[in-house]
Amino acid sequence: MTEQGMVGMVESVQCKVRDSTGMYASRAPGIYGSPTNGVYGSPGKHMANRHNASEDDKPKRLSTNSNGSVSKHKRSVSAGGGSIGEEEEGEDYSYVESQKHLLEPTHYNPLPNRVPPPIAALAGNIGxxxxxxxxxxxxxxxxxxxxxxxxxxxxxxxxxxxxxxxxxxxxxxxxxxxxxxxxxxxxxxxxxxxxxxxxxxxxxxxxxxxxxxxxxxxxxxxxxxxxxxxxxxxxxxxxxxxxxxxxxxxxxxxxxxxxxxxxxxxxxxxCTDPELIKSNILRKVHASVPTELDDSTRGAIVAEWEKKIIGYRRKxxxxxxxxxxxxxxxxxxxxxxxxxxxxxxxGYLPMRIVQFLSNIHTKSHSIYLTRHGQSEYNVLKKLGGNPPLTEYGREYSRRLGKFAKEVCCKNAQGQEVPARLWTSSLQRTIETAQYVPHPVICEGTWHQMSNRVYRNLDEIFAGEYEGMTYDQIEKRHGTEATLRKMDKIGYRYPRGESYFDLIARLDPLVHELESYTEPILVVSHQATLRVIYSYFMDIDRELAPKQDISLHTVFKITYDGFLEQPVLEKFYLGPEVAPTHQTETK
Incomplete structure (x- = not known):
């Protein structure tokens, strides 16, 4: 067959996408196809709670503790007109919903691969x-x-x-x-x-x-x-x-x-460190009875637990x-x-287990998450890019600098403590952190909030759609917009990334986050912070793309080894800006 004939045949082929009614809609493949590798199932219907930011410019604690869950359902895979089986309750298929049409028999592939190979986000299924x-x-x-x-x-x-x-x-x-x-x-x-x-x-x-x-x-x-x-x-x-x-x-x-x-x-x-053991005992007691203890009571409790530990050690x-x-x-x-x-x-999974366990600890830990200030692309509702901040965004950066000095770098007693600062490599996050002070403390041994730039923290890459609005994508690439709405976590932008790609590149960074004991301020982007926020708040990853990470707001997450659930605090710093993203944003 000639090359021209082959092209004509490809152009005549129409893939099918199953809509919500079970019928099929035609989908003509694009020039590059639709690289939509990712993982299973429809994202849940739960939506993150939104809050209305106050117009007051002062930092405000908006709420505490947020969590989410996703229910799982039985699903079947159809082969032609019949059914080859049904999953047991709680099971999921190991591919993205937006790949489903690629696994159906067609006239040119009557015997398709029914389950594609797993990607990085499903490596836990291997072994x-x-x-x-x-x-x-x-x-x-x-x-x-x-x-x-x-x-x-x-x-x-x-x-x-x-x-x-x-x-x-x-x-x-x-x-x-x-x-x-x-x-x-x-x-x-x-x-x-x-x-x-x-x-x-x-x-x-x-x-x-x-x-x-x-x-x-x-x-x-x-x-x-x-x-x-x-x-x-x-x-x-x-x-x-x-x-x-x-x-x-x-x-x-x-x-x-x-x-x-x-x-x-x-x-x-x-544990070989006596102070670490004592700290574990006190936090364990405080988690079960969250009241302030006087020195004598505290000492008696520690002595009683130490006696129990000695008795257990003997046998x-x-x-x-x-x-x-x-x-x-x-x-x-x-x-x-x-x-x-x-x-x-x-094996792969045991080695990942060793690496992860090498980084976690039971000490109390606070992580501050915030998006960059409002950018020029936020105003234009464009995806991605590397735009600078607007005047509103620059004002937020000044307020964030003050907040970092007065809140992030202080302990509960108001004493200055060593703290860390991370940003992405894009200019809007670096500009947002430009007013965070960097004094040298601890007798010259610690450079406070020294900025570390991580490309892992960059925004999800929209590929061919970088710099476009969602309205433009819907008008020019309607089927791609439909696929993304159907499967937001698994859909991959053409020549870009999916949320599961984002999860894979954030994996090593989370290891490092887990290892530190100092407060960390992370200045990043909406999609990136959705993943980090969902992980630390124990929210199912299928719900990560639905989390609301508002502009000009700081999310503080605190957890330790003896708290059942992390504690969330939100601080709105302002200034007030109009909503800059549609529902189907990154």
Whole structure:
């Protein structure tokens, strides 16, 4: 066939997009096609709460604590007029909704790939099933560590991750066998559950063979995390892993699971710093009884906990480094990443787990997030670009400089403390931070708010649509606008980025954010901050594109190892500006 004939054939082909009624609408492919790699499902219907900023120019605390969730539903994949199966409750397909039409049979591809390969944001689905067992003495932050790890694996890698509290299975009658069996059964149900997306191609190839032995070798990415909310109460339980014998029994029982291949990793938290242990005890008590304690009460509580810890240490057996447990996979975190020891850790996901755990800590941490001041493209409602600030934006930069000095760089007692400043590489964020002062403090050892510029913090790249408005995109590229509305998190701008691409490039930066103890002011962009905000506020990533990150507002997020939920405070600094973005903004 000649090149001209081939072009004519391509131009005559029309892809199909399923609309909300189940019918099909024609979609002619563009010159470059539609690179819309991303991940599964429709974003949830929840919308972030919006607030009306006051006209008062003074900083105002607008609200506290915000959270979000997304419900998951059963979905089926249709093949022609029939159905090849239905997912179990809580399952999602591992591709973006805007890719769905690419997986349907056509006259030129009657046998399509039913599930495309995963992208970076779904790397958590690659690999074996894992069971992580948290070990350590009381007041080491095992609950916090399990919670942060679950959050990280689900948000940045799409892993199906679930936590199991051993104390929930402790028998009142003291029968360890029944509690062991109950937890084993729940683990089996979770780990054995099939990943429908990963097995779709096998099912079609085998013409519906439900018992194909290769099913157990298909990627799953399921991660179960075992921890004890009360170390003392769970000590005698096998699943606590508090002795060499119990750890051996855990490995033996999990390896005996029928049709499930499980990798067991023990994670031990070790604290050698007495001041760090004391700080953990006080924050643990304050989280459960948030009242001010006098010095004598505080001292008595610390002494009581130290006595409990000594009693637990006498019977607890740490992971052995004498060679007797070298055949086990384990991670030792000493003083929260100051020293990390790993043994027999292999594979993508386990290595990411080690890297993440090396950065987290239980100390209280505050992160200040703010968009740049109003830019010229904000006024014109244009996407992307590298425009300067407007006069309103420059006024915000002056107010932000004052706020950083008086709030970000002060502790609760009003004392100046070391703080950090991050911006993107685009001029509107650098201009916004230009009035933040940079004195040298701590006897000349700390350059306050020294600006670090990160390209990872740049705005989502709109590719061919950079510098365009949404009205222009709808008029010139209507089908692309439809695809984005259908799947905002997974849709990728032609030759640009999707939200999942943004999540992938923010992954290493979040590791660094987690590692610091100093307050950090991050000056970035709407889409970028939506992702960071959603991660730290424990909001499902499908809802990240819907979060409202208002102009001229600072979001303060505070969390530590013993708070169940992060605390959110909003400060509107002004000046008041008219809304500059449509609903379908970045």
């Amino acid at each position: 074996e099933r894992h069971v992580l067992v948290m070990l350590g003495l009381p007041c080491r932050g095992k609950m916090f560590t399990s919670r942060r790890l679950q959050r990280y694996l689900k948000f940045f890698h799409g892993a199906d991750c679930r936590r199991f509290d051993v104390c929930d299975y402790t028998s009142d009658e003291g029968s360890e066998s029944s509690s062991f069996t109950d937890l084993f059964d729940d683990l089996y149900k979770f780990l054995h559950k099939e990943d429908w997306s990963a097995q779709t191609n096998i099912r079609l190839y085998e013409d519906g063979d439900m018992d194909d032995p290769r099913k157990k070798n298909v990627d799953s990415g399921r991660v179960a995390i075992l921890f004890a909310s009360d170390s003392e109460a769970a000590f005698q339980e096998t699943w606590s892993g508090s002795s060499k014998e119990r750890r051996r029994l855990i490995c033996e029982q999990l390896s005996s699971m029928r049709d499930v291949r499980v990798k067991v990793i023990f994670v031990e938290l070790i 607890y057996v740490t992971m052995q480094d004498d060679g007797s447990e070298d055949d086990l996979s384990y991670i030792k975190l000493i003083d929260y990443g100051e020293k990390v020891v790993t043994n027999s850790i292999h």
